[in-house]
Amino acid sequence: MAKSTKIQRQFNGRDESWMQFNRRVLEEAEDATNPLLERVKFLAITASNLDEYVEIRQAGLMQRIEDGYQEPGYDGLRPDESLEGLTREIHSFVAAQYACWDKRLLPEMRKQGIRLLDWNELDEEARAFAQNYFQREVDPLLTPISIDPAHPFPRVLNKALCLALLLRPKRRSSGPLVLGVVTVPRALPRFVRLPCAEGQFDYVLLQDLIAQNLAGMYRGYEVQAYTAFRVTRNSNLYFEEEEARSLLETIRVELHNRRKGDAVRLEIEAGAHHEIVERLRTNFELEEDQVFQGEGPVNLSRIMSLYSDVQRPDLKFPPFTPHPLSLSRKAANIFEDLRTRDILLHHPYDSYDPVVNFIELGAQDPNVVSIKQTLYRTSSDSPMFQAITEAAATKEATLVVELMARFDEASNIRWARNMEDAGVQVFHGVVGLKTHCKLALVVRRDEDGVTRRYCHLGTGNYNPVTARFYTDLSLLTSNPEITERVHMVFNYLTAHAEVDDYRPLLVAPLTMAESFLGLIRREAEHARAGRPAHIIAKMNALLEPSVIEALYQASQAGVEVDLIIRGVSILKPGVKGLSDNIRVRSVVGRFLEHSRIFHFANGGNYEIYLGSADWMPRNLFERCEVVFPVRDPAALARIHDEILPAYLADTTKARLQQADGTYVRANKAMKDAPAFSAQEFLMQLAEGKTDISAIPKAASSGPRPAARATKTASNRRSAKKAVAAD
Known part of the structure; x- marks a missing residue:
């Protein structure tokens, strides 16, 4: 007890602190001084944050409880105590999210001519357009399922939006109702844009459009009730490296296995038929407090599409152009400049282009003999990938790719394969440790005959896209002491060659x-x-x-x-x-x-x-x-x-x-x-x-x-x- 009291005095709870953070993001959605569409974006971010938190952190707590783990956390609470408090807080937070959406954002959007319409609000032209869209784009992607002894409950994908139905067979009016499930296609926009007057933006939810056509999909049944729902599954990534043939193969297997994670949350529309809720809860083996009902569209993270689709610059932050880098007047290129000074960049206030240019010039410059870079996560069309791929044809090119960057494993595996095929030496870092450092090292035989090292060290990922809205710092330098130690770090990453002293790093x-x-x-x-x-x-x-x-x-x-x-x-x-x-x-x-x-x-x-x-x-x-x-x-x-x-x-x-x-x-x-x-x-x-x-x-x-x-x-x-x- 004394130890627990001391911990509680010294530390706050991790889960409580994380929820406080997401509350701060929600405050930005509630803040009327922010532009309206930026507030919509902030609300979408809170939903995306919560998704990841539930499928990782909350799922991890549940897993610990099931494994019998009782060690107190930072705040002195056991996992079961933490989970109980966390669940209450999430319910409170979800209520606040939907209150923000229903009472603040939707009314303001309507005032600005951005309307999310119910089916009964659509005029004839809008209904005809929506029905045509359904027949052309939606219906071919749908697979209606009815649950009976011959058709077991389908495997619902993690965070996939679905419709659940209560169906009464037309041939027999008595007997139990049948449950039906339709998965809403992920490939289609969640908000279907409708024809409307210039300057106005009208939408209908994709699930509402599907709901209007359920009778046609279940012709042998009468639809008694329906509702949208979504299941979140445990996405913790566990594996035993010593049992795997290779780290690459392990991640490939785990990507497949992740779909088999246990359900940890059921989101469903408020007012859903009680029998639907209970059947889904029982099927997914969830407790009552793991069911979250929202007064609005299930999955608020998808409202992010409104931000990009609605072309109203007056409802967004004013555009900002990052400051470009000016080289010293006598410097022919960035390498000459770095021989006289270091360059500090503060993104997004300073352009990220100099970092990209540093890699691209290193790949193209015939005087460069070697280029090495770490990669944690980046954009799918990153120019850095192309640059290092091209570099492999004429010089030593080395890439340390982190395969276990959460939710980026598939893209990183694909890029790793492509790089290897192009002749790049691809490494996956030290076994058992994620490679999270941000380093790029260029070795160049300069015009004066001296071979020098140049490097970029950063606080953020090599991602030109996120560099536009993440604050990060980049340092470009040719400082011999720093660049030599960066070279030693790469030796550690590729050969596990440790040294006693990496100072000043x-x-x-x-x-x-x-x-x-x-x-x-x-x-x-x-x-x-x-x-x-x-x-x-x-x-x-x-x-x-x-x-x-x-x-x-x-x-x-x-x-x-x-x-x-x-x-x-x-x-x-x-x-x-x-x-x-x-x-x-x-x-x-x-x-x-x-x-x-x-x-x-x-x-x-x-x-x-x-x-x-x-x-x-x-x-x-x-x-x-x-x-x-x-x-x-x-x-x-x-x-x-x-x-x-x-x-x-x-x-x-x-x-x-x-x-x-x-x-x-x-x-x-x-x-x-x-x-x-x-x-x-x-x-x-x-x-x-x-x-x-x-x-x-x-x-x-x-x-x-x-x-x-x-x-x-x-x-x-x-x-x-x-x-x-x-």
């Missing part, structure tokens, strides 16, 4: 965890000695207990700690005697915050690291990750003087975490602080419409990093002048 699972703990302890030592001590860390999630305990100890030593965490955080900030000096904020806005930044004041000689790793057990101990230092003065100044202060000053899209794990909007907690949005500021900064003087000095929830600020700002101005004069 922090490499997981080898050195990263202990290195981060050492950096945190160093700040505590500075604080005890009266020197500047401040930790600012920006990441997606914070779950590692040893890191949290080190942060608690640093806080007690007098270190100021500001954490910018988009998603899950089980740390308890602001607890007297435990975490008095720790503040946690989350920024949820137009762009998905994805960058990882680690700032240590270090007694006045501050250090900044970037990387692919969150402070989570999986990142520190179960993945191949790389965190790297920023050395270039201009790059340091940009992070120190612009990026981090902007996030700490945000009062518009930031929420402040309370000790109990809940969040309050920063503008409510800091009523006297001026309104300020970090993302809006960074867009304006990229467009040249503002400068760092626009960052409110008193808005931050904690002290701004003052140490060395004047010096780095001066260095950055000097670096800009040097580039201009080059």
